[in-house]
Amino acid sequence: MLGLAIGDALGKRTEFLDLDEIGQLSPDWRDLPLPKKARVTDDTQMTLALARALRDALAEGPLAPLRLELPLREEFVDWWRSPDNDRAPGMTCLRSCFRLSTGRPWQDASDLGSKGCGANMRVAPLGLVRELTDRQVAGAAQLQSGLTHGHPTALAASELTAFTVRWLARGVDPAELPARLRAHAQQQRTRYDATWLGDLASRDHIGSPEEFIARGWEENLHALDRLDAALAAGDVEADPCERTGAGWVAEEALATALLCFLLLPDDPVAAVRRAAVSSGDSDSLACLAGAFAGARHGADAWPGEWADRIEYRRELVAFGALWD
Template sequence: MGGKATGALLGLAIGDALGKPTEFDDVEQIAWQWPDWRQLPLPPQALVTDDTQMTLALARGLRTALAGGPLTPPRLERAVREEFVDWWRSPQNNRAPGMTCLRSCQRLSTPERRWQTASDVGSKGCGANMRVAPIGLVRELTPDQAAGAAQLQSALTHGHPTALAASDLTAYAVRRLAEGLAPAELPATLRDHALANRTRYHASWLGDLADHAQDRSPEQFVARGWDDCLAVLDRLDAALAAPDVEADPCLATGEGWIAEEALATGLLCFLLLPDDPMAAVRRAAYSCGDSDSIACLTGAFAGAHLGAGAWPADWVERIEYRDELLELGTLWD
């Protein structure tokens, strides 16, 4: 995976910084300033949003948990919970963070509170899967550890089954691309993963989380999330069957404010331009939806596929948190 972890971490931050200025604008508003999406510039001071900040928080927690031995649910929960609460308290947490993350992290800041009661089981916002890429970059994780960890990190804030499934699929996509899977094979590979796990509840990682929702069983709880993801993969397949790189990608697969749409629209932008990473993240950021999160995911996929060399040196030089991103990328490469 030479350079793949570095490529994915740099890519997600680059996409995030590209999408930060366009996040709350529709395409017509963006076009007033930049008529051609292919010319969308990376700002001279490439500041990121909470998307990259929370990715780094997860990455630091993951690094701490792995330093203690093989990854287990208690190790991951302790370390990532501490990092998320630190992020919530940080004065740098001023980048329009999502309300689910803020409220859940506030609840997690009470040490004696079980995390399952801090989670928001009604929220499937994209705040969980836009930060999950690091889990797909740690090669020593078994498939079960990677899936369980992806879902647990989601559930600390976003406990909706669709947030869990989309986080699992996002980390799995990053992992398979870093391993060398051809982009054209990715949609079918993700569908197979969703179908194979549709009724699998990772009880050792999630504990009694499902009991806090209204479903009749843990299996029914998780199936609800995988079914949402399978439905949006249908929309992705339809968009790729009639590709239109000039159209706003959000029109095909959704605006990305919710987890499964952020995954699908991030994938669409990457798969439309799998060998042109700069165009892919520009296409993602030049959209009417949650542009920073969509471009963040697109950049993670492109970087995992192509490695660190995908990104121009002058872009990398300007990225906020560059040194920490490079340090973590080097660790996992």
């Protein structure tokens, strides 16, 4: 939880800058400093919204679709209305949260045309709760995406991102992740879980629910192909966005954040700096890279002076302790 917020705050400073402009802030990407006022973006705000909803849902019993949807809808609408929602939030989230505020079914509020990284930049908390079954993690990851981003690629990328955090927190060797993710995607390729998604696929009007979800898994498998090629090249100095994508969409955010982490699996600070010093969606990329590194190494991975001044620190630490 600290790692994703630290990455978010690092990347907030460099988002929308090109590499030459970032170089004026820090000539060497390895030295990019955390701003003294370490404010985060909507990425961390929406992660905390999901974390609160997940905590409240689990207090009522085993995680189930309606038990998660109701508090999550409320948290997302509260975020949409908040005066603190001034961190360049994504338009998909804003439009979908407005529709959620009208009380309509979440499937009607979802944007089936959007696979933006807002779907999976916030999903990390689901990977931290050990009591959840794999099916609960998969279904809840897709549900939380679907409230705003209903594109099948967003659903699949959210599930893969949650499992990446889950496996790292359980001690899986980072080098095993690409093969694990590929096997998981292949296994899930035509599995549409109507228990969690309801009739979302019917809004698509193209093919069966199985064909709907398969399109998303196929795009994520292509992103994993690019990740494998980038890892084989092993060039930590190159802009990661040139290899696996700029990260504005969900499958690229997963692949590029993973690339930054897997190139530097034992150096969490360098991993988030590499993600932040990039030509793409630097805050979301560094947010996910920080989540992966934090899941692997724990809260002590981060410099104390960074962790002490990160915005929302108290709440981030409390959730980390709750699910540790």
